[in-house]
Amino acid sequence: MRLLVTGGAGFIGSNYVRRRLAEHPGDSVRVLDKLTYAGRTENLEGLPPDRLEFTQGDIADRDASRAAVSDCDAVVNFAAESHVDRSIDSPGEFITTDVFGTFVLLEASRDAGIRHLQVSTDEVYGDFEQGTATETSPLEPSSPYSASKAGGDLLVSAFARTYGADALIIRASNNYGPRQHPEKLIPLCVLNALAGDPLPVYGDGMQVRNWLYVEDCCAAIDLVLEHGEPASVYNVGGPDELPNIEVVKRILELTGRDESLISYTRDRPGHDRRYSLSAAKLNELGWRAEVDFAEGIERTIAWYRENEDWWGPIRSGEYAAYYERHYGQSISSAGSSGASSDSRTSGPLTRPGPAAGDSG
Numbered sequence: 001m002r003l004l005v006t007g008g009a010g011f012i013g014s015n016y017v018r019r020r021l022a023e024h025p026g027d028s029v030r031v032l033d034k035l036t037y038a039g040r041t042e043n044l045e046g047l048p049p050d051r052l053e054f055t056q057g058d059i060a061d062r063d064a065s066r067a068a069v070s071d072c073d074a075v076v077n078f079a080a081e082s083h084v085d086r087s088i089d090s091p092g093e094f095i096t097t098d099v100f101g102t103f104v105l106l107e108a109s110r111d112a113g114i115r116h117l118q119v120s121t122d123e124v125y126g127d128f129e130q131g132t133a134t135e136t137s138p139l140e141p142s143s144p145y146s147a148s149k150a151g152g153d154l155l156v157s158a159f160a161r162t163y164g165a166d167a168l169i170i171r172a173s174n175n176y177g178p179r180q181h182p183e184k185l186i187p188l189c190v191l192n193a194l195a196g197d198p199l200p201v202y203g204d205g206m207q208v209r210n211w212l213y214v215e216d217c218c219a220a221i222d223l224v225l226e227h228g229e230p231a232s233v234y235n236v237g238g239p240d241e242l243p244n245i246e247v248v249k250r251i252l253e254l255t256g257r258d259e260s261l262i263s264y265t266r267d268r269p270g271h272d273r274r275y276s277l278s279a280a281k282l283n284e285l286g287w288r289a290e291v292d293f294a295e296g297i298e299r300t301i302a303w304y305r306e307n308e309d310w311w312g313p314i315r316s317g318e319y320a321a322y323y324e325r326h327y328g329q330s331i332s333s334a335g336s337s338g339a340s341s342d343s344r345t346s347g348p349l350t351r352p353g354p355a356a357g358d359s360g
């Protein structure tokens with residue numbers, strides 16, 4: 001099979017490309033990636049050049065999408081703006097890529113007559129304070145990010161129904177693991193803990209996320225690509241539902257830091273309190289998560305400890321300016337050697353400790 005992987009230079013996409021090439025020795029992969037701040041060709045280093053082709057391009061560009069699908073047997077669309085906080089600051093790019101870009105790529109894959117697997121998110125179901133979302137739960141997105149992803153999903157379903165396109169959707173919960181951009185909670189906290197910087201916890205830290213190790217997510221994507229029913233949706237829920245504060249405390253424990261580094265900050269506007277996803281339909285296809293949080297977080301911390309070459313340039317580049325803008329304080333660019341205690345002072349978004357029942 002020759003596979004087009006859009007967004008393949010990002011976190012999950014690059015982990016997926018690695019898996020695909022390792023597990024399917026006869027396959028080749030073409031990556032189409034715009035290389036936004038989140039995409040890095042370094043993520044694809046070390047892969048066999050005769051089986052991997054990289055093109056820099058935008059899925060929202062008709063010519064780029066059409067050229068990319070040609071000669072391919074299927075497309076897996078990871079390309080997206082993916083960070084909720086950035087969508088709140090600046091939603092425009094999310095509409096352009098996650099909605100319009102999905103539409104352009106869908107037209108290209110429909111016209112080429114190939115399977116389009118859309119990688120989507122549990123966030124489209126919105127806040128699930130009780131119970132568990134199934135594939136038929138209503139879409140009630142809360143943020144510009146999740147609304148854009150829901151828009152993309154609705155187009156996929158419409159293309160399957162209206163044109164008979166072979167298009168389907170996978171909705172995954174919170175992924176974590178190697179090569180995740182440090183803007184996201186787990187890598188952010190791991191790197192801040194290693195550096196001795198404060199760990200910013202939004203609101204009361206009691207928001208619950210459903211954690212899924214990235215390799216398990218990639219295995220689910222492969223299974224659905226090969227065996228998923230056309231026009232279907234498959235949820236991929238991780239094995240552990242945890243409040244953010246527990247995740248943060250676990251990271252502090254495993255990095256040998258104490259809880260004085262926790263910095264409760266102003267909450268994210270519209271913050272969903274809980275996601276919960278049933279993977280029952282995917283279990284019927286034969287998928288089970290193999291890595292629980294206890295093991296996955298240790299693997300993840302070990303990877304970041306060993307790969308300062310990967311995250312060092314990110315922490316001192318565009319991300320440093322973003323961090324300062326968003327959190328109102330700077331991060332130290334030092335690695336695991338630790339930062340000066342000056343970097344722990346509170347900025348405008350921080351306050352000294354949690355207030356009972358405060359969600360922001």
Ligand code: NAD
Nearest residue numbers: 007009010011012034035036038039058059079080082175
């Ligand atoms: P990421 O931000 O790490 O990577 C996104 C990639 O897409 C980057 O390489 C970026 O350069 C590329 N990209 C962005 N706009 C593009 C465009 N217009 N054309 C081509 N390439 C473009 O994201 P991620 O965390 O790896 O997420 C991948 C996908 O999985 C996204 O669609 C996201 O919505 C979805 N998802 C992520 C999670 C998660 O926990 N990370 C969970 C569920 C679903």
Ligand code: DAU
Nearest residue numbers: 082083084121122123173174183184185200201202207244
């Ligand atoms: O649920 C799947 C989604 O998971 C994906 O669709 C998104 O692409 C991905 O970014 C992720 O979204 P979240 O908003 O859940 O992930 P994030 O890592 O940004 O935040 C996880 C939780 O931690 C969330 O409740 C907000 C909180 N948080 C996050 C940051 C960055 C903090 O408390 N402090 C922080 O500094």
